[in-house]
Amino acid sequence: xxxxxxxxxxxxxxxxxxxxxxxxxxxxxxxxxxxxxxxxxxxxxxxxxxxxxxxxxxxxxxxxxxxxxxxxxxxxxxxxxxxxxxxxxxxxxxxxxxxxxxxxxxxxxxxxxxxxxxxxxxxxxxxxxxxxxxxxxxxxx
Amino acid sequence: xxxxxxxxxxxxxxxxxxxxxxxxxxxxxxxxxxxxxxxxxxxxxxxxxxxxxxxxxxxxxxxxxxxxxxxxxxxxxxxxxxxxxxxxxxxxxxxxxxxxxxxxxxxxxxxxxxxxxxxxxxxxxxxxxxxxxxxxxxxxxxxxxxxxxxxxxxxxxxxxxxxxxxx
Numbered sequence: 565x566x567x568x569x570x571x572x573x574x575x576x577x578x579x580x581x582x583x584x585x586x587x588x589x590x591x592x593x594x595x596x597x598x599x600x601x602x603x604x605x606x607x608x609x610x611x612x613x614x615x616x617x618x619x620x621x622x623x624x625x626x627x628x629x630x631x632x633x634x635x636x637x638x639x640x641x642x643x644x645x646x647x648x649x650x651x652x653x654x655x656x657x658x659x660x661x662x663x664x665x666x667x668x669x670x671x672x673x674x675x676x677x678x679x680x681x682x683x684x685x686x687x688x689x690x691x692x693x694x695x696x697x698x699x700x701x702x703x704x705x
Numbered sequence: 706x707x708x709x710x711x712x713x714x715x716x717x718x719x720x721x722x723x724x725x726x727x728x729x730x731x732x733x734x735x736x737x738x739x740x741x742x743x744x745x746x747x748x749x750x751x752x753x754x755x756x757x758x759x760x761x762x763x764x765x766x767x768x769x770x771x772x773x774x775x776x777x778x779x780x781x782x783x784x785x786x787x788x789x790x791x792x793x794x795x796x797x798x799x800x801x802x803x804x805x806x807x808x809x810x811x812x813x814x815x816x817x818x819x820x821x822x823x824x825x826x827x828x829x830x831x832x833x834x835x836x837x838x839x840x841x842x843x844x845x846x847x848x849x850x851x852x853x854x855x856x857x858x859x860x861x862x863x864x865x866x867x868x869x870x871x872x
Binding site for chain 1: 815
């Protein structure tokens with residue numbers, strides 16, 4: 565699983581959802597959590613964090629946002645060599661097959677459908693860790 | 706795979722599957738996000754909009770050629786009960802945090818219902834909800850009827866899901 569000092573960015577236009585995700589992360593021991601209210605605000609934060617040598621270790625973003633949608637933020641991150649390997653999870657009310665396929669094609673690490681509970685978020689994070697750290701997973705098993 | 710229903714042949718307000726999709730969306734969202742049980746009451750049709758409660762989340766439902774509105778109205782007792790369970794915080798007045806939470810819940814309930822309905826052959830698109838509070842009035846463009854589904858909470862309060870569809 566991700567170390568407890570992992571730096572998170574939670575992107576959602578609704579403060580309530582940012583609060584809920586932050587609460588779950590805190591319960592899991594993660595306290596280094598920053599927030600942005602849409603993709604347009606998040607992208608420069610992600611780039612600046614990388615350039616400052618303190619990159620985000622995990623981005624959790626809503627899909628349906630004004631300004632810049634989560635899927636476009638994902639595509640922008642994947643297109644930038646500085647940020648393409650940062651684990652990126654979409655949390656969204658969109659659970660139709662076409663959306664899941666679009667997100668997978670864009671390189672999403674995993675996908676959480678709202679409504680969700682803390683156990684679901686934790687399980688998805690474990691899957692993302694395993695996906696991004698296959699060697700650690702092999703040693704553990 | 707079963708053939709998609711001929712949506713244009715139906716009056717969506719009388720489509721039991723539409724009602725069930727919203728009922729399931731509400732129950733699932735409240736149970737999962739707020740560990741709150743919501744019990745649906747008997748749906749009814751209202752000829753014109755009647756204000757219920759002090760705050761509401763509203764989203765335009767677009768599934769060409771259908772257009773409609775989803776409105777979820779809460780009184781203080783129902784929304785404060787839900788939010789206390791969801792966020793672990795007590796609220797005593799309708800403020801920005803309460804409005805934000807109403808918007809997010811509208812988003813989740815509509816998203817959940819939309820997924821079910823689209824699997825049944827509708828083609829609803831996602832939209833960003835708005836929140837209205839205080840004394841408000843809604844005038845539907847075609848003066849169409851509104852389907853109202855009441856939901857009862859364990860603290861004795863009720864909130865309302867209201868759907869109007871224009872074809």
